Amino acid sequence: MKGLRFLIGTAHLICMVLCLLALPVFLFLSIFSAKYRPLARRALNCVVKKVTLRPCETGLNEELKAASIAGLMKLHAPTAAFVNRHFEAFSLFFTLIFIASFLITAQGLYNFVLYGNCNGPEGGFCIYNGLQNKAFLKAPGSLDGITAGNASAKVVVIEFGCYSCPYTKQAEEGVQRMLARYKDSVYFVFKPFPLPSHPYSMEAAIAASCANEQGKYWEYRAALFAAQKDVEERGDVAVLELARSLNISSQFDLCYAQKKFASFIQQTQKEGQECGIYGTPTFFVNGKPFVGPAEVDEVEAEVQKLLGSS
Amino acid sequence: MALDAEKIRNDFPVLQSQPVIYFDSACTTLKPRAVIDAERNYYEEVSGCAGRSAHRLAKKTDELFTTSRERIAKFINAKSDEVIFTKNTTEALNLVIRSFNYSSRRKIVTTPLEHHSALLPIMEQKRRGIADMALIKTNEDGTFDEFSISQTIDRNTALVVVHHTTNTTGMRAPIEKIIKVAHDAGAAVLIDAAQGVPHSKVDFRKLGADFLAFSGHKMCGPTGIGCLVGKSEQLEKLDTFIVGGETIETVKLTWVKWKKAPKRFEGGIQNYAGAIGLGAACDYLAKIGMQNIEEHEKKMGKKLMDAINSIPGSTIYGTRDAGKRSSLVSFNLKGVPHHQVALMADSLSAIALRSGTFCAQPAADSLGFSQGAVRASLYLYNMEKEIETFEETLEKIAKLG
Numbered sequence: 001m002k003g004l005r006f007l008i009g010t011a012h013l014i015c016m017v018l019c020l021l022a023l024p025v026f027l028f029l030s031i032f033s034a035k036y037r038p039l040a041r042r043a044l045n046c047v048v049k050k051v052t053l054r055p056c057e058t059g060l061n062e063e064l065k066a067a068s069i070a071g072l073m074k075l076h077a078p079t080a081a082f083v084n085r086h087f088e089a090f091s092l093f094f095t096l097i098f099i100a101s102f103l104i105t106a107q108g109l110y111n112f113v114l115y116g117n118c119n120g121p122e123g124g125f126c127i128y129n130g131l132q133n134k135a136f137l138k139a140p141g142s143l144d145g146i147t148a149g150n151a152s153a154k155v156v157v158i159e160f161g162c163y164s165c166p167y168t169k170q171a172e173e174g175v176q177r178m179l180a181r182y183k184d185s186v187y188f189v190f191k192p193f194p195l196p197s198h199p200y201s202m203e204a205a206i207a208a209s210c211a212n213e214q215g216k217y218w219e220y221r222a223a224l225f226a227a228q229k230d231v232e233e234r235g236d237v238a239v240l241e242l243a244r245s246l247n248i249s250s251q252f253d254l255c256y257a258q259k260k261f262a263s264f265i266q267q268t269q270k271e272g273q274e275c276g277i278y279g280t281p282t283f284f285v286n287g288k289p290f291v292g293p294a295e296v297d298e299v300e301a302e303v304q305k306l307l308g309s310s
Numbered sequence: 311m312a313l314d315a316e317k318i319r320n321d322f323p324v325l326q327s328q329p330v331i332y333f334d335s336a337c338t339t340l341k342p343r344a345v346i347d348a349e350r351n352y353y354e355e356v357s358g359c360a361g362r363s364a365h366r367l368a369k370k371t372d373e374l375f376t377t378s379r380e381r382i383a384k385f386i387n388a389k390s391d392e393v394i395f396t397k398n399t400t401e402a403l404n405l406v407i408r409s410f411n412y413s414s415r416r417k418i419v420t421t422p423l424e425h426h427s428a429l430l431p432i433m434e435q436k437r438r439g440i441a442d443m444a445l446i447k448t449n450e451d452g453t454f455d456e457f458s459i460s461q462t463i464d465r466n467t468a469l470v471v472v473h474h475t476t477n478t479t480g481m482r483a484p485i486e487k488i489i490k491v492a493h494d495a496g497a498a499v500l501i502d503a504a505q506g507v508p509h510s511k512v513d514f515r516k517l518g519a520d521f522l523a524f525s526g527h528k529m530c531g532p533t534g535i536g537c538l539v540g541k542s543e544q545l546e547k548l549d550t551f552i553v554g555g556e557t558i559e560t561v562k563l564t565w566v567k568w569k570k571a572p573k574r575f576e577g578g579i580q581n582y583a584g585a586i587g588l589g590a591a592c593d594y595l596a597k598i599g600m601q602n603i604e605e606h607e608k609k610m611g612k613k614l615m616d617a618i619n620s621i622p623g624s625t626i627y628g629t630r631d632a633g634k635r636s637s638l639v640s641f642n643l644k645g646v647p648h649h650q651v652a653l654m655a656d657s658l659s660a661i662a663l664r665s666g667t668f669c670a671q672p673a674a675d676s677l678g679f680s681q682g683a684v685r686a687s688l689y690l691y692n693m694e695k696e697i698e699t700f701e702e703t704l705e706k707i708a709k710l711g
Contacts, residue, residue, distance in 0.1 A: 065650060067653065069650070
């Protein structure tokens with residue numbers, strides 16, 4: 001009896017799985033062609049029937065099985081026979097894969113909405129980034145931020161960055177190289193854009209602004225990038241220790257405790273959102289956008305081009 | 311003269327345009343060009359209505375419609391006013407079963423092997439309390455319990471409804487005996503000849519049945535047209551069925567004078583194109599010769615049986631004696647569900663088969679394939695080499711089990 005129940009349950013599951021797999025495929029195809037709509041309806045009917053523990057009457061599961069076995073048979077008959085004999089196991093395997101991929105996709109979308117990256121706080125390659133496009137980025141209207149270089153220069157480089165972001169850190173070497181080479185001919189503006197996905201990114205941004213107030217910004221900035229992981233783990237303690245290690249005056253502690261630059265950072269954050277920033281670092285060279293550490297060299301090339309043509 | 315299937319295939323446009331091995335003729339047959347042309351000719355050259363208007367197109371329609379009825383009547387050896395056009399066999403069977411007079415005799419005798427189209431109207435008459443239903447016993451191999459025929463048909467039997475040839479096994483019912491027993495008992499006989507008229511010479515007069523029903527689309531004719539053939543005196547006894555335009559002589563608000571058959575049963579504008587197409591189909595089959603078709607099918611049927619028999623794990627339903635069946639075989643393969651067999655035959659070799667219970671669930675129960683089977687049914691255009699491909703394909707599919 002138990003065995004029979006298991007068999008019925010398995011058959012039920014297989015039927016549901018085939019239809020469940022077919023449903024999103026046919027639904028997607030039916031957007032483009034009406035001929036897939038009856039198939040989508042049959043798949044939906046089958047799924048509904050199975051979910052409510054009724055027999056799938058559309059025969060779609062049988063059609064899909066027959067079509068797949070026939071296709072395999074044309075390629076390699078023994079494989080087709082093997083798959084046919086163990087079709088239940090293969091179906092179960094694909095179900096698990098389907099469920100797993102569904103969950104991973106859902107998690108990725110959740111992360112993407114919350115953190116702007118499908119991998120969550122860790123960041124990394126995210127296929128959904130393809131949904132975002134540089135073409136939609138808008139150059140910021142103000143030059144508010146932490147600045148360096150020649151304020152009257154014709155070429156203005158604006159960076160939206162996060163001290164806790166590994167990609168901003170990765171781009172830092174190129175940024176420093178540019179600053180050294182073009183300090184007289186380029187005006188550089190850094191707009192803090194702390195990403196909520198990184199712990200203590202806002203604290204790091206406030207601390208950096210406090211260090212800027214004490215005239216120690218670039219040293220503190222370098223220290224923040226160097227201790228990125230430590231700041232992420234220990235937060236306030238690490239931020240304050242960094243200031244002490246650089247002999248920044250006690251005014252820093254007060255500035256940090258009062259979160260003096262919080263509203264400034266919120267302002268640059270808001271500005272970044274209005275510009276459509278979807279990842280850090282994002283650079284604008286006289287309004288032209290460049291995204292990610294991989295494009296730092298292009299930033300420099302653009303600067304060179306603009307300087308050369310002026 | 312033996313039938314040349316290869317030559318005949320040239321008459322069927324579908325076989326020229328599609329690389330298909332069509333083994334589903336019990337469901338519907340393919341249509342020859344002659345039939346398609348006859349239908350198209352009606353729509354392109356005539357397109358009027360018969361028996362109403364007096365203009366030239368109406369007259370031409372009337373002429374074509376009338377001559378088609380005559381051609382069909384000739385094909386089955388009946389009088390033309392004994393041929394009533396219906397939508398299909400289902401409507402013809404419903405017409406008789408629902409319009410028959412059960413006031414003095416209440417019993418309808420039938421068999422478990424009938425198509426739903428015959429069984430359901432009888433069951434409906436029973437449900438409505440209009441008639442009783444009794445079954446002649448049949449054996450698991452599809453043969454009749456001969457003793458049960460005379461035992462079941464008695465003086466209380468109004469109507470006996472039985473198939474000519476079943477759509478589940480291709481076996482022929484002992485209709486001559488049933489007709490004799492029924493007539494001896496004073497009962498009328500309605501033959502479901504949907505699978506009979508297309509495959510063998512059926513002579514209505516010689517057969518002696520009171521009613522005979524068949525469809526056009528199973529005998530190279532168009533879909534949507536069928537016939538009820540009835541002896542004139544029996545047709546006059548039937549009550550009206552579908553009434554309307556052209557079924558009456560006179561109508562007053564208090565009384566109606568009905569026309570005689572066949573008009574009394576042909577309410578409204580008829581399927582003229584279908585009737586003309588069916589007339590053309592009868593001419594087409596008659597030209598080839600029903601005897602030749604029957605011989606060809608016997609030969610093909612035996613080869614088909616042998617092919618299926620040779621597949622390990624195959625089960626054939628009905629008698630194993632190929633001589634007692636038409637070229638129709640229902641079967642299953644061990645370990646491969648029937649729908650999968652049919653779907654894979656189509657995918658692998660473009661073989662068109664039917665799978666399921668063939669609109670005859672009680673028959674499937676009785677024959678031992680309640681869950682369904684695969685059916686291969688041939689016709690005049692099928693060739694031996696197609697059966698060879700079918701056998702090779704089945705061999706491959708059977709290995710999946």
